[in-house]
Amino acid sequence: MQLLCLCKRCPQARDLFTQPYGRFYHIPRLLAARGYAVHLLLLSYQNEPNAFHQEVNLHSHSVSALPWGLLPYMIKAKHLMIEVQPDWVIGFSDSWYGILAQRLAGRFGARCLIDAYDNYESYIPWLVPLHSQWRKALRQADVVTAAGPQLADWMSQSAGDRPVDVVPMAADPLFFPRDKIMCRNSLGLPVDARLMGYSGSLHPNRGIELLFQVFERLRKHLPDLELVLSGRLSKGINIPFGVHWLGYRPAEEVPLILNSLDLLFVMNKPSAFGNFSYPVKLYEAMACGVPVVASDVPGTAWILRDRPKSLARAEDAEDFVKKALAILERGERGDILPSGWEGSAATFARLCEIN
CATH class of the missing domain: 3.40.50.2000 (Glycogen Phosphorylase B;)
Structure with missing residues (x-):
C-alpha cells in the first residue's frame, strides 16, 4: 500500500526532518515498518534548501514556503500523486494539511485520512472561511482520527455527525526511567x-x-x-x-x-x-x-x-x-506507562485496510 502524508516540518516546535518526533513521524515510520511505502511531505516555514531523506520504505521530503509561498509544496504534492499514485493521502498537523489531503485525494482518485491532535478551530477562531473548508474536508474524508474521545466527538459534530476514530498520543521511545x-x-x-x-x-x-x-x-x-x-x-x-x-x-x-x-x-x-x-x-x-x-x-x-x-x-x-x-x-515514583507509538500505528493500519 502506498501512502502520502502531508505535514508541516515543525509541529509542536520540533523539526521532523532533523529531530524525528511524535505522531507525525513515528506513525508513518511504523507504517513503513509494516511494509507500506510511505512518503512524508513536510512544509518548512523557513528559507532553507529543499531536502530529501530515505529510510526503509519511508521517504521524507522537505519543501520551503520561502520565498515563493505554498506553490512549491503544492507542485511537489501533485508530482508525488502522479509518480507514487498513493492509495491514501493523510493530512497531519493543522487544518490546511487536512484540507489539502482531501482535495488531492479527490482529484487523483485516492482515499483520504485526516488526523488531528488539537482542536484546530481554536487556533485562529475568527478565520471562518478556513474553518468552513476544514469542516467540509472532514465530511468528505474517508477516515477521520483524533487524539482523544472529546476531540473526536467535537470533530464528529463539526462534520455532520460522521464517525471519528480515536488514535491516542504517546511518548517517543527515548522516554523511559533513568537514574x-x-x-x-x-x-x-x-x-x-x-x-x-x-x-x-x-x-x-x-x-x-x-x-x-x-x-x-x-x-x-x-x-x-x-x-x-x-x-x-x-x-x-x-x-x-x-x-x-x-x-x-x-x-x-x-x-x-x-x-x-x-x-x-x-x-x-x-x-x-x-x-x-x-x-x-x-x-x-x-x-x-x-x-x-x-x-x-x-x-x-x-x-x-x-x-x-x-x-x-x-x-x-x-x-x-x-x-x-x-x-x-x-516521595514515590509514579506508575510507569510504556512508551511507543505501536498501538496508534496499528490503529492507522487497521483503518486503512478496512476502508
Whole structure:
C-alpha cells in the first residue's frame, strides 16, 4: 500500500526532518515498518534548501514556503500523486494539511485520512472561511482520527455527525526511567533538593502564573522544594528568583529533565483549546515514571482517567497545592506507562485496510 502524508516540518516546535518526533513521524515510520511505502511531505516555514531523506520504505521530503509561498509544496504534492499514485493521502498537523489531503485525494482518485491532535478551530477562531473548508474536508474524508474521545466527538459534530476514530498520543521511545541523580548532574541541577517542574511553552494562556503561585505556597510546607522550568519563554513572563530556568533544550535532553523531577505540573485552562488538549508531556512523564499533577480539563482528565489523584481543579491554586503535597510528601515514583507509538500505528493500519 502506498501512502502520502502531508505535514508541516515543525509541529509542536520540533523539526521532523532533523529531530524525528511524535505522531507525525513515528506513525508513518511504523507504517513503513509494516511494509507500506510511505512518503512524508513536510512544509518548512523557513528559507532553507529543499531536502530529501530515505529510510526503509519511508521517504521524507522537505519543501520551503520561502520565498515563493505554498506553490512549491503544492507542485511537489501533485508530482508525488502522479509518480507514487498513493492509495491514501493523510493530512497531519493543522487544518490546511487536512484540507489539502482531501482535495488531492479527490482529484487523483485516492482515499483520504485526516488526523488531528488539537482542536484546530481554536487556533485562529475568527478565520471562518478556513474553518468552513476544514469542516467540509472532514465530511468528505474517508477516515477521520483524533487524539482523544472529546476531540473526536467535537470533530464528529463539526462534520455532520460522521464517525471519528480515536488514535491516542504517546511518548517517543527515548522516554523511559533513568537514574535521577545522573540526570540532575548532567543538567547542573541540585541533587539533594525536591524538584517540581514544568516543561513546555511558558505562556500566560497555559496558566504559568498559577504555577508560580502554587510553587510559592508549596515552599511554605516544603522549604527544600525548587522549581525547574524548560521551554520557550513568552514576553511578559517574569520568572521568580531562584527558579532553575533551563531554556529551550534539545529534544534528547527532555527525558533527562523529566527524570530529574519529583513531580511534573501540566497546566491548562478550560477553553476551546484546553478542553480538547491531550498534552504529550503527560505521556512522556508517565513513561519515565514521574508523578504528575495536571489541570482537570476534559482531554487531560481522559488521559489520567485511571489516576484521579493526579487531577487538580483547573485554575484552583489550593487544590494544586493539596494534590502536589500528597505526592511530594510520599516521595514515590509514579506508575510507569510504556512508551511507543505501536498501538496508534496499528490503529492507522487497521483503518486503512478496512476502508
